[in-house]
Amino acid sequence: MSQVEAISVIGLGKLGLCTAACFAQNYKVIGVDIDRDKIEMINAGKNPIAETGLTEMISKYKSNLKATADYKEAILNSQVTFIVVATPSEADGTFSNKQLEVSLKQIGAALKEKNSYHLIVITSTVMPGTTDHVAKFILEETSGKVCGKDFSIAYNPEFIALGSVIHDFLNPDFILIGEMREKDGLILEDIYKNTCEHSPRFGRMNCVSAEIAKISLNCYVTMKITYANSLASVCDKVPGADAGVITSAIGLDSRIGKKYLKPGLGYGGPCFPRDNVAFAAFARKVNVKAKLSEMVDEVNRDQITRITKIIEDLLVGDGHDRPVNRKIKEETVVGVLGLSYKPNTHIIEDSQAIDIVELLINEGYKIKVYDPAAIESVRGVLGDSVTYAKSSKECVENSDVVIITTPWEEFKTIDFSKHKKDLAVLDCWSMVDNNVDKINIRYLGKGFKF
Ligand SMILES: NC(=O)c1ccc[n+]([C@@H]2O[C@H](COP(=O)([O-])OP(=O)(O)OC[C@H]3O[C@@H](n4cnc5c(N)ncnc54)[C@H](O)[C@@H]3O)[C@@H](O)[C@H]2O)c1
Known part of the structure; x- marks a missing residue:
């Protein structure tokens, strides 16, 4: 392969669009998605996804970034293709290949018309064995070409966190590469050396080892x-x-x-x-x-009941041996601060804060919630089973117990001085340990000890 000049990225979602924008710093990038609205926005230099720094990246590198629904255009005009479609979990815990297989078939059909070598890179999280056994088979069958000769496949997942995807992508601890041929690993090394903010370390191995390494x-x-x-x-x-x-x-x-x-x-x-x-x-x-x-x-799931039990202890005193009665619960307002699964994101998928709220509702408590970014997503899940505060201050006001469930920076400065008498605070992340008046409230912070 002559030097890589253009990269295509299939799937312009939370990870894929950031990937495309980061590569667009130094490469021509063609992004492919099935979502027409997203394509239109990206081509207008606008950002359809809430992610730190992404708006600026898209606007800065828009001359290098094009979005389309046309696989052929993307494959024929690039030398390397990264697949970043979603691989949702199935009921048995394995990852679904449904979107991946659809995109591999379309890539294969486009490869049929290509005369030069092309490298296809799976970035989506997949079950071990997928690259060697599923992707290779589909691409060979749909393109009529030979893997390792006309094209090749690699596995190159990302270790990013939502809210800091661009920073993490550009500053990785290491880059994991699963390769079928040494040449493909070198192509990827080169792309990352041209893209990352510092010279990254690489972990190169065969595809199945890389798939296992990722999870x-x-x-x-x-x-x-x-x-x-x-x-x-x-x-x-x-x-x-x-x-x-x-x-x-x-x-x-x-x-x-x-x-x-x-x-x-x-x-x-x-x-x-x-x-x-x-x-x-x-x-x-x-x-x-x-x-x-x-x-x-x-043990991770157990944490939800553990926290709920600590709230009961807060209500009736530590070490009680009888369950808190329903009447006490129905008269108790629990203010929940933070619902996203971590700070700086609106994502609530598998958030333990939401699980705790649901358990407390079932127990009979009255719940008031506040989150700086996730309230709209939360409404879709919790509906009118809770009341929604517009600020952390409103969430604390008139609550009997307050739990800080997500460590948003703004919670560090919450003023508990105008609280209700006998307020109990369960600070799961020791956010306000140093600025809270522990004489007037019952505070459980570090180590959940009074
Ligand atoms: N989001 C993360 O934090 C994260 C972190 C590490 C790894 N990953 C992995 O990256 C992959 C993508 O995750 P995500 O969160 O970006 O998903 P996402 O749901 O945000 O985005 C997927 C995108 O693919 C598009 N798409 C679906 N079918 C398509 C098709 N046939 N052709 C082209 N585009 C298609 C969708 O329209 C969407 O824009 C997953 O395998 C995930 O496990 C995600």
Whole structure:
């Protein structure tokens, strides 16, 4: 292949459009999507997706970025194609290849008319084995060409977080590349060296190892989060023990590290929970029981009941042995601050804050919620089963218990001084530990201890 001049990106969603905009810094980029409104907006230099810095990137590099619904135009006018369509989870935890297969067939049909080498790169998260066994087969069959000779396939997933996709894409810890041929890995290395803000490190391997590496990395991180929460649930029962202090200390050990080792709520969002479950499903397919992944998922779900129990303790005093009666619950207003699965995003998919609210509603509590960005998404899920506050101040006013469920920066400065008498605050992320008047409120912060 002569030098790469143009890249096509299939699927201009939350990850794909950011990918296209980042590559457009130095390459001609043709993006393909089935959503006509999205295509129109991008071609007008406008941004259809809420993501930090994306509007500026699209506007700055619009002369290099074109969107279309026409696969042939994209494949014939680029040398490398990244596929970033959605791969939603199936009921058994595996990822669906439905959108991927549709796009592979259209890429194959376009490849039929191409005379030069083309590299197809799967970026979507897929089940191990997909690149070698599903993608190769579909592309060879629909193009009538030979993989490794006329075209090739690689697997190159991203480790980005919503809210910081562009920053993460341009500043990766490492780039994971699954390749069928050394030449393809070198092409990808070159593209990333031309795109990233610093010279990235590369982890290159065959495709199936890279597919396993992608989901196992997220499994490891979720295990770390769950370790901290599991430690915290033991410390809950030990007077004086503080899981926040303990994890801060043990995180200083270079074998452990501080990142993601902090007790709080369980993990959520569109990636962590499903990658963990997919790993366990993949292990089952090869007749192995991935006990650790299954247990991490179970302990993570347990956090919802753990937090609800702590709220009961706050209402009747720690160490009670009888359940809080329904009347107390019905007269208790719980203010919930933060509903997105993490700060700086409106995404509520698999957010533990939402799960906690649903459990508290079932228990009979009156719920008032506030989130700086996610309220519109929340209305679609919780409807009129809760009341919606327009600010954190309004959420705190007249609440009996306040829980800080998502660590949005703005919650650090909440003024609890005009609160209702006997207000109890459960600060799951120790956000206001230093600025709260603990004489007048019952505050549970670091380690969930008074
Ligand atoms: N969003 C994340 O945080 C994240 C992080 C890491 C990996 N991933 C992976 O990246 C992939 C994409 O995720 P996303 O969140 O960007 O999905 P998304 O749903 O936001 O975007 C998918 C896009 O693909 C388009 N599309 C669907 N079918 C198509 C087709 N046949 N041809 C062209 N376009 C088509 C849709 O219109 C949409 O714009 C998934 O596999 C996901 O697991 C996502």
